[in-house]
Amino acid sequence: MANGSRQAAWEFFGAELKRRREDAGFTQVELGTRVFVSGGYIGQFEQAIRKPQLDVAQRIDDALQTDGIFERLCRKLIDDRRYADYFAKAAELETLATSICEFAPALVPGLLQTPAYAKAVTLAMNPFALDEFIDEKVSGRVERGRILKDESRPVYWAILHENVLRIPVGGAAVMAEQLEHVARLARERAVVAQVLPYTAGGYAVMTGDLRLMEFDDAPPTAYTEAVYSGSLLDDPAVVKRAQWAYDLLRADALPPEASLALIESAAEGFRRCASTT
Numbered sequence: 001m002a003n004g005s006r007q008a009a010w011e012f013f014g015a016e017l018k019r020r021r022e023d024a025g026f027t028q029v030e031l032g033t034r035v036f037v038s039g040g041y042i043g044q045f046e047q048a049i050r051k052p053q054l055d056v057a058q059r060i061d062d063a064l065q066t067d068g069i070f071e072r073l074c075r076k077l078i079d080d081r082r083y084a085d086y087f088a089k090a091a092e093l094e095t096l097a098t099s100i101c102e103f104a105p106a107l108v109p110g111l112l113q114t115p116a117y118a119k120a121v122t123l124a125m126n127p128f129a130l131d132e133f134i135d136e137k138v139s140g141r142v143e144r145g146r147i148l149k150d151e152s153r154p155v156y157w158a159i160l161h162e163n164v165l166r167i168p169v170g171g172a173a174v175m176a177e178q179l180e181h182v183a184r185l186a187r188e189r190a191v192v193a194q195v196l197p198y199t200a201g202g203y204a205v206m207t208g209d210l211r212l213m214e215f216d217d218a219p220p221t222a223y224t225e226a227v228y229s230g231s232l233l234d235d236p237a238v239v240k241r242a243q244w245a246y247d248l249l250r251a252d253a254l255p256p257e258a259s260l261a262l263i264e265s266a267a268e269g270f271r272r273c274a275s276t277t
């Protein structure tokens with residue numbers, strides 16, 4: 001399903017939810033109370049700003065006595081081939097998070113990737129894939145990044161190992177554009193970005209991708225990713241340890257202004273290199 005048609009389908013979901021809710025005589029707050037989310041979340045579902053999790057859709061069906069229509073719609077829309085099976089649930093939670101903190105040891109996080117960078121990463125991991133497959137994966141990355149432009153965007157904090165700034169994914173021009181994009185988001189205060197330099201010892205604390213997500217109406221969750229695998233962690237003790245590890249990385253990283261200067265310097269270096277080739 002293309003980006004536009006998928007968004008239109010979520011807008012239909014929202015419009016139908018609003019119609020059924022009003023027919024049942026519920027306010028957003030009243031329906032939210034019945035399905036264990038805030039009234040604000042119901043409003044964001046109706047505006048297609050956020051997407052409900054499957055269990056929330058099921059509870060909406062129960063509350064509105066809609067014979068499973070919202071569960072069926074939700075199942076169809078979250079059956080998304082753009083995401084690997086192990087990441088699909090994390091992508092779903094991402095749209096509901098009020099805060100996202102990421103550590104990236106080698107590649108720019110998906111939420112920050114430009115289309116050209118995302119394509120280069122996808123091609124490197126899938127060298128024999130058809131164009132349709134590559135385009136599908138890239139569109140998923142680009143669409144995910146749009147949550148950073150929404151009014152209801154989450155607080156987003158990224159710690160990038162210096163590797164991320166130095167590995168020339170896609171070549172100099174692609175890297176220049178990518179790092180300029182990260183710098184621009186930081187300058188616009190849409191994200192906070194820190195760089196963990198090679199000189200920092202904190203890299204030994206966490207060597208894989210880590211994402212911490214917080215929510216209004218649910219406990220925090222951690223997501224870790226390795227080669228062709230990922231794990232959602234919701235055990236409170238494990239999540240607390242992950243948060244502690246992230247705090248140690250944040251303490252060892254360069255301050256935001258120094259990090260931004262390093263990102264912009266790396267971008268300028270790639271831009272000069274691109275102009276001479």
